[in-house]
Amino acid sequence: MASRSPRDPVRDRLLTPENAALVVIDYQPSQVQTVTSMDRELLVDNIVSVARLARTFDLPVVLSTINVANGQQPTVPELKAVLSDSVELDRTVINAWEDPAFRQAVEATGRRKLIMTALWTEVCLAFPSLDALRDGFEVFPVVDAVGGTSPEAHRSGPGAHRPSGGTADQLGVVGLRAAAGLGPGRHGRRRGRHAHHPAARQRLSGSTRCD
Numbered sequence: 001m002a003s004r005s006p007r008d009p010v011r012d013r014l015l016t017p018e019n020a021a022l023v024v025i026d027y028q029p030s031q032v033q034t035v036t037s038m039d040r041e042l043l044v045d046n047i048v049s050v051a052r053l054a055r056t057f058d059l060p061v062v063l064s065t066i067n068v069a070n071g072q073q074p075t076v077p078e079l080k081a082v083l084s085d086s087v088e089l090d091r092t093v094i095n096a097w098e099d100p101a102f103r104q105a106v107e108a109t110g111r112r113k114l115i116m117t118a119l120w121t122e123v124c125l126a127f128p129s130l131d132a133l134r135d136g137f138e139v140f141p142v143v144d145a146v147g148g149t150s151p152e153a154h155r156s157g158p159g160a161h162r163p164s165g166g167t168a169d170q171l172g173v174v175g176l177r178a179a180a181g182l183g184p185g186r187h188g189r190r191r192g193r194h195a196h197h198p199a200a201r202q203r204l205s206g207s208t209r210c211d
Contacts, residue, residue: 015140017057021111024051024083025064025096025118025128029073035119035147037154044078046145047117051082060109064089064096066124094123097131106132113138121146122153 009018027047032040054061063086068074074088091099096118106114114132116139118125125146129139148154 015113015115017059019111020113020115020140021060021062021106021109022050022054022115023062023064023106023117023128024075024079024086025116026066026124027075027079027117027119028065028068029076031119031124032076032147034149037121037148037151038144040147043145043147044076046142048078048082050115050117050142050145051079054115055082059115060111061086062089062102062105062109063087064091064099064102066091066094095127095131096124097128102128106137112136113140116141117145119147120153121148122156 009016012019024047027044032044035043051061061083063075063083065074065088066072068088068090070092074080075083080088089099089101089105091102093099096102114137116125116129116132118128121141125141129141132139146154148156
């Protein structure tokens with residue numbers, strides 16, 4: 001029996017290494033220290049794991065900070081060590097989407113599916129996510145690699161834009177088709193490298209999409 005034609009990894013409605021980019025906003029010590037919606041050490045561990053998976057699959061990464069030029073500390077060292085090749089785009093505006101350099105960096109990736117992570121959920125995740133959705137991007141917040149200033153604020157953040165976008169649970173990038181060995185060529189070759197990651201064993205199909 002003839003096998004089915006492979007799915008196009010660029011046009012696929014699911015996340016793939018060829019159609020997604022990772023956006024990382026404001027993972028700085030001052031922001032981390034004010035998160036109360038989850039354990040802060042776990043939060044940092046989760047975002048570091050997301051970044052490692054993005055590097056595994058060669059995803060474009062847009063890394064942004066706020067007010068480092070005015071004295072705020074930069075990206076937490078654990079995360080920056082993984083994203084050492086990514087330039088920190090420092091801004092003064094709260095909504096990263098309103099910063100021209102940030103917006104240009106996102107558009108330069110050529111990807112329309114954004115795996116979005118930010119602190120805090122209710123502000124620096126919600127604002128650019130809503131704007132990106134308005135501008136025709138698909139947004140996939142990694143809901144347990146982000147945090148809010150209260151549990152209520154965290155819950156309200158992703159919920160504000162979920163009907164128009166998508167969500168991923170912790171390490172939702174595990175849902176990349178490459179992780180499941182689906183598709184031809186280098187997708188399959190990447191499986192061995194990724195499938196043994198502890199997060200991959202936890203959730204091989206963490207990514208979901210809401211229309």
